[in-house]
Amino acid sequence: MDSDSEDETVYLLEKRRILTEGLFRLPYDLIAYLERAAVHSELGYPDLAAGDSYRALLLCDECANEGFEYHEDALETLRLRAADGFPPVLRSPGTAHADLAGGVEALTIDGDQDQRTLQVISAASARCYRNLSISLLLCGCLKSAFEFCSRGLAAKPEDEELLQAMEYIENMAKRRLKVDEVEINDLPDTGLVRREIYPWNDHEPNRFSQETLDFLNGQLAEVAPKCEVKVTELPTLLESASNTDDYGIIPTNKQLGLFAKADIEPGETVLFEFSLLAANNRLKESLCDACSSELPPLGENTEVVGCPECDDIMFCNEDCLRRAQEAYHPAVCDKDIDTVAKDPNPREKPFALYLLLLSRSLAMAATQEVHPLELTEVKYIWGDFLPSSANAVSLSPNAPPPPIWTLPFSFQYNISGPLHVLEKMDIDIFTSLAEYDLWIFNTLYSKFRGTASARVNKRNGHPEVAAVHPLWSLANHDCNPNVQWEWGGRMKLWCREKRIGDVPGGIKAGEEILNHYCDIDLKVQDRREWAQGSLGGWCMCERCRTEAAEEKAQATNGTSEEKLVNGYAEEGA
Numbered sequence: 001m002d003s004d005s006e007d008e009t010v011y012l013l014e015k016r017r018i019l020t021e022g023l024f025r026l027p028y029d030l031i032a033y034l035e036r037a038a039v040h041s042e043l044g045y046p047d048l049a050a051g052d053s054y055r056a057l058l059l060c061d062e063c064a065n066e067g068f069e070y071h072e073d074a075l076e077t078l079r080l081r082a083a084d085g086f087p088p089v090l091r092s093p094g095t096a097h098a099d100l101a102g103g104v105e106a107l108t109i110d111g112d113q114d115q116r117t118l119q120v121i122s123a124a125s126a127r128c129y130r131n132l133s134i135s136l137l138l139c140g141c142l143k144s145a146f147e148f149c150s151r152g153l154a155a156k157p158e159d160e161e162l163l164q165a166m167e168y169i170e171n172m173a174k175r176r177l178k179v180d181e182v183e184i185n186d187l188p189d190t191g192l193v194r195r196e197i198y199p200w201n202d203h204e205p206n207r208f209s210q211e212t213l214d215f216l217n218g219q220l221a222e223v224a225p226k227c228e229v230k231v232t233e234l235p236t237l238l239e240s241a242s243n244t245d246d247y248g249i250i251p252t253n254k255q256l257g258l259f260a261k262a263d264i265e266p267g268e269t270v271l272f273e274f275s276l277l278a279a280n281n282r283l284k285e286s287l288c289d290a291c292s293s294e295l296p297p298l299g300e301n302t303e304v305v306g307c308p309e310c311d312d313i314m315f316c317n318e319d320c321l322r323r324a325q326e327a328y329h330p331a332v333c334d335k336d337i338d339t340v341a342k343d344p345n346p347r348e349k350p351f352a353l354y355l356l357l358l359s360r361s362l363a364m365a366a367t368q369e370v371h372p373l374e375l376t377e378v379k380y381i382w383g384d385f386l387p388s389s390a391n392a393v394s395l396s397p398n399a400p401p402p403p404i405w406t407l408p409f410s411f412q413y414n415i416s417g418p419l420h421v422l423e424k425m426d427i428d429i430f431t432s433l434a435e436y437d438l439w440i441f442n443t444l445y446s447k448f449r450g451t452a453s454a455r456v457n458k459r460n461g462h463p464e465v466a467a468v469h470p471l472w473s474l475a476n477h478d479c480n481p482n483v484q485w486e487w488g489g490r491m492k493l494w495c496r497e498k499r500i501g502d503v504p505g506g507i508k509a510g511e512e513i514l515n516h517y518c519d520i521d522l523k524v525q526d527r528r529e530w531a532q533g534s535l536g537g538w539c540m541c542e543r544c545r546t547e548a549a550e551e552k553a554q555a556t557n558g559t560s561e562e563k564l565v566n567g568y569a570e571e572g573a
């Protein structure tokens, strides 16, 4: 980044800070949301621009509909903001004092107050539709972009910006689907956005500080008394196969890892962790709401209990009910929330499970009255973030290719879904911006995607239960692991009896706890493909490198033997 763009970024970040603080003071200010959307766009965060524009659109609806919950507050704020004239953010670029996009209406700012307010609302909702169309297109969410663009065009059929946006969406859809005619239901609706510690995120701890290590080791003392967390160096993984298998030295990066602080015997339990940060996507199934283990059949001696206040929510026993009441259940008790993201269509199952984990973390934050990023289950976990500078989009004509963003994103699962959950929890999504802003949802998703484990349905192989076990997730992967894990109510990690090649198990004090993120019985290529998602790249463990080298040597030998045979045949002929 050159110094001009650095200055520009500093200026925009300050503008963003001021606008956000303004929203804390005037939470129903749709104009401030549109102003912040413009800043987010300029900073290169189209997802955050879409989030702000959607909130502004909701506030336009609040202003326009008398019966709506925040009608008075939203309207009063809008009148305040439009008191001195037409807010500049509603003007199209290049127009002097009114929104003339589409050339259809010159807005009078001197009419009676109601008339003027209606004009401002109409111009604001048009701005929201334009922003949503373009920002969602940039995030790869073509179907949602198309839908918002169509809604905008229904209200303003001649709007030039919307007509232009529709053309972009259709062209992009044709390119992505490789077709000449686009069918709306086929439009892709997920994409990738920046995965980073946002420059304004002051909730992230220094994961390598003594304070963090002491805190985590204090927690480990209870669930894994023979383990400690330490700072370590891990290979920096590439996205896919490369010739670095043969390299003696691979670049590394600093991360955390779990280490034995005393000898551990084969078969011995290494870690036994309970987590309430768990979720399942089966509607009306017999799973404990707290720990997600299968409930035993109901009988006379059953310990299974229900919440006295709400239907159908069951817990293994009084202990799980008590933990739920302390940690998250009051925020969702009797709130008709158990249908959200349940029984999704198979293609959406992973996204839906992450939304359910996010919902659980929001319920935990609301019940415990802490910021979601300050929850102990969340604060210290790995998020696979890239530096903001590596994600930034340069506007310079000599810039290198744009960065590849890595956080999966959709309008439904990142924007409207979490807001829907909060509304179900009776949380005012406007006055709670400091706790429930979109960048916070994105940060939570980054962390969950870097650490959650899922259980699949044995019948259809689809993921149906997911959980984050913050201490278990400190263990790194190796295709020759020294531990084995199983999750059913509690996450259990125990020392393997045997390592690969029938080598006897056992872990010596000081050695790293080596977990496995894939099925280690597979061949090297399949293992690497399986683990790629959770590792964030191509596995470079010793076993993978050795086996890949052996396979390569065999393939090369095979080819030269073949050549020889052919050669003899030719000579003989």
Ligand SMILES: C[S@@+](CC[C@H](N)C(=O)[O-])C[C@H]1O[C@@H](n2cnc3c(N)ncnc32)[C@H](O)[C@@H]1O
Pocket (backbone or CB within 6 Å): 234, 235, 236, 237, 255, 256, 257, 381, 382, 384, 450, 451, 473, 474, 475, 476, 477, 478, 534, 535, 536, 540, 541
């Ligand atoms: C669940 S976390 C493991 C704990 C993590 N190292 C930490 O600092 O909290 C998973 C991440 O650890 C890193 N990791 C784990 N095993 C690795 C390995 N064998 N090689 C390289 N990176 C690894 C990857 O970045 C992966 O995305």
